[in-house]
Amino acid sequence: MKKKLNTLLFLIVGLWFIGCHSSNPASQQATENVTAPAASASTANPLDDKGIGPVQSVQLGAIQPELAKKGETIFNEKCTACHRIDSRYIGPALKGVTRRQAPEWIMNMILNPDVMIQQDPIAKQLVGESNGAVMANLHLSEDEARALLEYLRSVDDSSSSK
Amino acid sequence: MKPKIFPQQKQLIPLFCGIITIAGLLLSSCNSHSSGGQGAISAQEAAQQVYVAPGQYDEFYAFMSGGYNGQVSVYGLPSGRLFKIIPVFSQNPENGYGYSEETKPLLMTSYGFIPWDDAHHPELSQTDGIPDGRWLFINANNTPRVARIDLKTFETVETIEIPNSAGNHSSPFVTENTEYVVAGTRFSVPIPQKDVPIASYKQNFGGVLSFIKVAPSGDMDLAFQVMMPGFDYDLAHAGKGKSKDWVFFTCYNSEEAHTLLEVNASQRDKDFVAAINWKKAEEYVQQGKYHEFPGTYYDNRFDTSTQTAHSYVHQGVKVLIPSECPGLVYFIPAPKSPHGVDVDPSGNYIVANGKLSADLSVFSFDKIQQAIQQKQFDGEVNGIPVLKFDAVLAGIVKSGGLGPLHTEFDDKGNAYTTFFISSEVVKWKLGTWQVEDRQPTFYSPGHLMIPGGDSRKPWGKYLVALNKITKDRYLPTGPELCQSAQLFDISGDKMKLLLDFPTVGEPHYAQAIPASILMPRSDKIYQLASNHNPYVTRTEKDAKVVRKGKRVDVYMTEIRSHFVPDNIEGIYLGDTVYFHVTNLEQDWDAAHGFAVEGNRENAELLLMPGQTKTLKWVPVRVGVFPFYCTDFCSALHQEMQGYVRVSSPNDNVALTWSTGKE
Numbered sequence A: 001m002k003k004k005l006n007t008l009l010f011l012i013v014g015l016w017f018i019g020c021h022s023s024n025p026a027s028q029q030a031t032e033n034v035t036a037p038a039a040s041a042s043t044a045n046p047l048d049d050k051g052i053g054p055v056q057s058v059q060l061g062a063i064q065p066e067l068a069k070k071g072e073t074i075f076n077e078k079c080t081a082c083h084r085i086d087s088r089y090i091g092p093a094l095k096g097v098t099r100r101q102a103p104e105w106i107m108n109m110i111l112n113p114d115v116m117i118q119q120d121p122i123a124k125q126l127v128g129e130s131n132g133a134v135m136a137n138l139h140l141s142e143d144e145a146r147a148l149l150e151y152l153r154s155v156d157d158s159s160s161s162k
Numbered sequence B: 001m002k003p004k005i006f007p008q009q010k011q012l013i014p015l016f017c018g019i020i021t022i023a024g025l026l027l028s029s030c031n032s033h034s035s036g037g038q039g040a041i042s043a044q045e046a047a048q049q050v051y052v053a054p055g056q057y058d059e060f061y062a063f064m065s066g067g068y069n070g071q072v073s074v075y076g077l078p079s080g081r082l083f084k085i086i087p088v089f090s091q092n093p094e095n096g097y098g099y100s101e102e103t104k105p106l107l108m109t110s111y112g113f114i115p116w117d118d119a120h121h122p123e124l125s126q127t128d129g130i131p132d133g134r135w136l137f138i139n140a141n142n143t144p145r146v147a148r149i150d151l152k153t154f155e156t157v158e159t160i161e162i163p164n165s166a167g168n169h170s171s172p173f174v175t176e177n178t179e180y181v182v183a184g185t186r187f188s189v190p191i192p193q194k195d196v197p198i199a200s201y202k203q204n205f206g207g208v209l210s211f212i213k214v215a216p217s218g219d220m221d222l223a224f225q226v227m228m229p230g231f232d233y234d235l236a237h238a239g240k241g242k243s244k245d246w247v248f249f250t251c252y253n254s255e256e257a258h259t260l261l262e263v264n265a266s267q268r269d270k271d272f273v274a275a276i277n278w279k280k281a282e283e284y285v286q287q288g289k290y291h292e293f294p295g296t297y298y299d300n301r302f303d304t305s306t307q308t309a310h311s312y313v314h315q316g317v318k319v320l321i322p323s324e325c326p327g328l329v330y331f332i333p334a335p336k337s338p339h340g341v342d343v344d345p346s347g348n349y350i351v352a353n354g355k356l357s358a359d360l361s362v363f364s365f366d367k368i369q370q371a372i373q374q375k376q377f378d379g380e381v382n383g384i385p386v387l388k389f390d391a392v393l394a395g396i397v398k399s400g401g402l403g404p405l406h407t408e409f410d411d412k413g414n415a416y417t418t419f420f421i422s423s424e425v426v427k428w429k430l431g432t433w434q435v436e437d438r439q440p441t442f443y444s445p446g447h448l449m450i451p452g453g454d455s456r457k458p459w460g461k462y463l464v465a466l467n468k469i470t471k472d473r474y475l476p477t478g479p480e481l482c483q484s485a486q487l488f489d490i491s492g493d494k495m496k497l498l499l500d501f502p503t504v505g506e507p508h509y510a511q512a513i514p515a516s517i518l519m520p521r522s523d524k525i526y527q528l529a530s531n532h533n534p535y536v537t538r539t540e541k542d543a544k545v546v547r548k549g550k551r552v553d554v555y556m557t558e559i560r561s562h563f564v565p566d567n568i569e570g571i572y573l574g575d576t577v578y579f580h581v582t583n584l585e586q587d588w589d590a591a592h593g594f595a596v597e598g599n600r601e602n603a604e605l606l607l608m609p610g611q612t613k614t615l616k617w618v619p620v621r622v623g624v625f626p627f628y629c630t631d632f633c634s635a636l637h638q639e640m641q642g643y644v645r646v647s648s649p650n651d652n653v654a655l656t657w658s659t660g661k662e
């Protein structure tokens, strides 16, 4: 964005390194461009995609109303800037999301959106559908993400029983 | 990269270049660089030492005073890269400092709102005499003030005005545990201020040295002042270790001249260093041996919880008179017109450089204590004993240079002094007083800086010379040129010039600290949950517009990539609109801006994640005016916009606001 590089200096010093040193002390920050999983979003079962992030597996049981209530509060405070339950807003409508996506994927999308929108095929596709509006990282805790998942499950549960 | 001869280049040393042919060819000529003198190293070697690869960090943060831009500029060392400007005493349109309603109080003084000053000496807070990375202090010279910058956020969080003072130059230097920040007056003035003939200088003018107490929270309070004779108090440094209870101030114009000082203040062969025992001063204040002097001054504090600064107005100050307080102040005769006064890491040696003398005088703290005990005095001035010069002198450095100004120290027992007139840095050894090395600078250096070089623990790897003149050194930019800093490697026996870099404003002094001390302290975001700004809007559903008479308060939120509300109607000509904008993001570096058309008095707002700021806007025309985000925040940044409709007072437009309604 605002970074500039003195190309000439870089070139000179770069050549100097190559000429004199066997090891190149280049950036440790350089991230490997991880190739997306082989399965494309359209062909594989989306529920098999657990996403990329801290959440490996989630044990789901009967819906815990207390936890769902806590999740609803968080949703109203932090998510409504971009999401509605019943309608598309900045991002997708969230009704039915727990049937479309794995619970791990939902939590990883909340907790690790920066990586997800770059590397996860479904997340990438959703950013495209949202005209490039990225999911903001709100730095929620894993407990908060779990509560949000419970709220979204309760929404889908009540809508299916209707 | 053509060879170029610089006016002060003494000789072209044949340079070792050969083995790296590719790099040598790219440089076109091994003689093409300009580092004259015996410490010259090849451009390739120098480039390698200062090159910081993409993604790597600089080892040190260097804070340079902005001089007459009233700011602090932050550079990386050894790269010399400028990466931040911290506004302190000047409004900064880049981030709305001094324009937003929250930060305007930081620029309040007893004279009113003063959005400019001349900032000279940055000073890092210390613990046990070592820079600790909590705060950076800096002085305002013109309207006497001292500011505190919080190094968690690199933001100015307090400014305090100094009454009875003028030309707040010998400021702000800290005691060993940041108990006090001192602020001495450069100019003597009538105290309290009054309308008197200037020719009555000797009867009516005095110079105060102020001691500002720093609380563990960082909050500053003016504790007391010491009333001194009407000299000019130029610079200061606190003792450390054995001398930690003392602060030393240089002064010139002991002739007490008030006109044509270049002649009239250079009559005497010696001026003074004033040595003040601040522990004694505390005792005298506790015993009530002070006078209450009038003096109105502002203390402006930025409350991080409300994200808002408030001004507190104080009246009166406690003043100690040296003749009534034995043991409080002593004068040490110093060579004519001394400028810098610097204390070595052991705390024993006090270096005072007479800028009109070629020699450096070094005093010994042990000898000063002995002379005080044995009453080895050479008369007194206004009841202040003058110590015998020979009794307190530790040694003289016969430098052979002209115009010595400032000295800093490394961790190996060496001292380094700038020479303004002969444009060089001279390295000499403490104890032997022998010159070890000298290197030319380009040109006329004022202060120099070694990271921690005025502390008990210098990181003696680099030295930065802050030069006043740069002609021929950079591409010409018309009559006005930038100032320059020069980086030397001082890790070996000889200093090696590594880098020149242009600087902003006229930096006077600098301080530097290892990045490893600051980085773990750094805040990444402002927690929205602990934002207690009275105008915070925590969620989009709380956004609203409230009218009270002709005042309209807009409670607005920002998140990638929209405002709530983004359509506002029902504003009338004659209204004053306050946009209270909250950035809802909680992610590092997710900043948003806010600007509205036709904003006459203020700048934009730039909001960090979790921050609330207020922009005052007085519309002057009827119409529909856009507002937008000024910081490229996401792929949809250009879509981050909205409208305010301004109607004639004769019309009837309801107050409405919305986002997302078609």
Ligand SMILES: [Cu+2]
Pocket (backbone or CB within 6 Å): B560, B561, B591, B592, B593, B629, B630, B631, B632, B633, B634, B637, B640
């Ligand atoms: Cu934006």
